[in-house]
Amino acid sequence: MMGGVPDPNPGEERLEQYWRSPAQGPRILFFSGGSALRGVARALKRYTWNSVHIVTPFDSGGSSAEIRRAFGMLSVGDLRNRLLALADEGPGADPALFQLMSFRLPGEAEPAELRARLSAMVDGGDPLIDPIAEPARTVVRELLGSCAEAMPDDFDLRHASVGNLVLAGGYLREHRDMATVLQTLSDFVGVRGVVRPVTEDDLQLGATLVDGTACIGQHNLTGKEVEPIASPIEELFLTRGGQRTESAASPDVLERIARAELIVYPMGSFFSSVLCNLLPAGVGRAIVESDAPKIYLPNAGRDPEQLGMFVEDGVQRIVDAVRADAGDDVPTRQIVSTLVCDRRDDLYGGVPNVFRLALEGIEVVRMQLSEDEQSLYDPERVVKMLLSFA
Numbered sequence: 001m002m003g004g005v006p007d008p009n010p011g012e013e014r015l016e017q018y019w020r021s022p023a024q025g026p027r028i029l030f031f032s033g034g035s036a037l038r039g040v041a042r043a044l045k046r047y048t049w050n051s052v053h054i055v056t057p058f059d060s061g062g063s064s065a066e067i068r069r070a071f072g073m074l075s076v077g078d079l080r081n082r083l084l085a086l087a088d089e090g091p092g093a094d095p096a097l098f099q100l101m102s103f104r105l106p107g108e109a110e111p112a113e114l115r116a117r118l119s120a121m122v123d124g125g126d127p128l129i130d131p132i133a134e135p136a137r138t139v140v141r142e143l144l145g146s147c148a149e150a151m152p153d154d155f156d157l158r159h160a161s162v163g164n165l166v167l168a169g170g171y172l173r174e175h176r177d178m179a180t181v182l183q184t185l186s187d188f189v190g191v192r193g194v195v196r197p198v199t200e201d202d203l204q205l206g207a208t209l210v211d212g213t214a215c216i217g218q219h220n221l222t223g224k225e226v227e228p229i230a231s232p233i234e235e236l237f238l239t240r241g242g243q244r245t246e247s248a249a250s251p252d253v254l255e256r257i258a259r260a261e262l263i264v265y266p267m268g269s270f271f272s273s274v275l276c277n278l279l280p281a282g283v284g285r286a287i288v289e290s291d292a293p294k295i296y297l298p299n300a301g302r303d304p305e306q307l308g309m310f311v312e313d314g315v316q317r318i319v320d321a322v323r324a325d326a327g328d329d330v331p332t333r334q335i336v337s338t339l340v341c342d343r344r345d346d347l348y349g350g351v352p353n354v355f356r357l358a359l360e361g362i363e364v365v366r367m368q369l370s371e372d373e374q375s376l377y378d379p380e381r382v383v384k385m386l387l388s389f390a
Helices: 012-020 038-044 062-071 077-085 095-102 111-123 136-150 162-173 178-189 251-259 270-278 283-289 311-326 354-359 379-389
Strands: 028-032 052-055 194-197 204-209 214-216 233-240 243-245 262-265 294-296 338-342 363-367
Touching: 012 379, 028 270, 038 077, 038 379, 052 077, 052 251, 062 077, 062 162, 077 095, 077 162, 077 178, 077 194, 095 136, 095 162, 095 178, 111 136, 136 162, 136 178, 162 178, 178 194, 194 251, 204 270, 233 270, 251 283, 262 379, 270 283, 270 311, 283 311, 294 311, 311 338, 311 354, 354 363
Parallel strands: 028 052, 028 262, 052 194, 262 294, 294 338, 338 363
Antiparallel strands: 204 214, 204 233, 233 243
């Protein structure tokens, strides 16, 4: 039954079934990005190989920013992070490929030295390339070659993620078809799930703050590369060339939302990793049309993006974002059926307003999701909770 409160523990027999046959595990879909879900993804792949990760492609910081500037494309950093979190870690895995995809070029080297290092990788003469098994070795060299060939002379390789360069090269080689590149690399590293950007459009994230300030660029919202925002976020939107624009979700993404057995709005940078995935057209309608339970798992601890917000405010922002696409008359319960929180109110800066949520038809489940009084969410506990809904 949609939104029904499960047993917080799915039972040892059921867990054992998932453990024995993860290829038959449930299709749990996440709207996420960044690294907040990394531990959960690594724990989840032991129980299901069918999880779906709809990832934000709007990152504007780090080495992703340089790639976007050079090639006019979506961000690939969060896609790479999630691919590696879901990668096979068993006996059949290729640790050399994983190491290459995780490697960053040094930040203190001279430009000519970094170019030479990249050329050595393309030529197959770099120690990181040599141990990779075929055919992945040849394909990775070709993708890096496509990236290097298209790279402008002023491309800054300092701190560049080689995995990001591989994805960028594949994107260019495949005529800007990121889904094909992701599938190829997923096969090579044995990804136990599906990773897709919500859209392949080259867009930036924008926000208007309550004090009237306009922020363009995801990195200006997160509080990681620049000072945290000093006023709450009033509106979130997409931009191209500094102008507001619209985007449509990929058809593959909409199909996967329709087929999901559980839809999760998880922890992570609330606006720039979670809510932004609800902006492209079609996402809200697909969520509403799904009969799957829809869980909101709020951030434990402080999220700089959620200045002035409480747990119930996060629910309302999700509901508003979905209704913007699906219609104002959609019942709240078709968007968020269940709020799952830890029993510790101190993780959220106050007691969630259960009465307000109940009036909207949202069920509130409180359980122990942290390991002890000093820690935040424990990935294994979160995974078992999710499996109890699926």
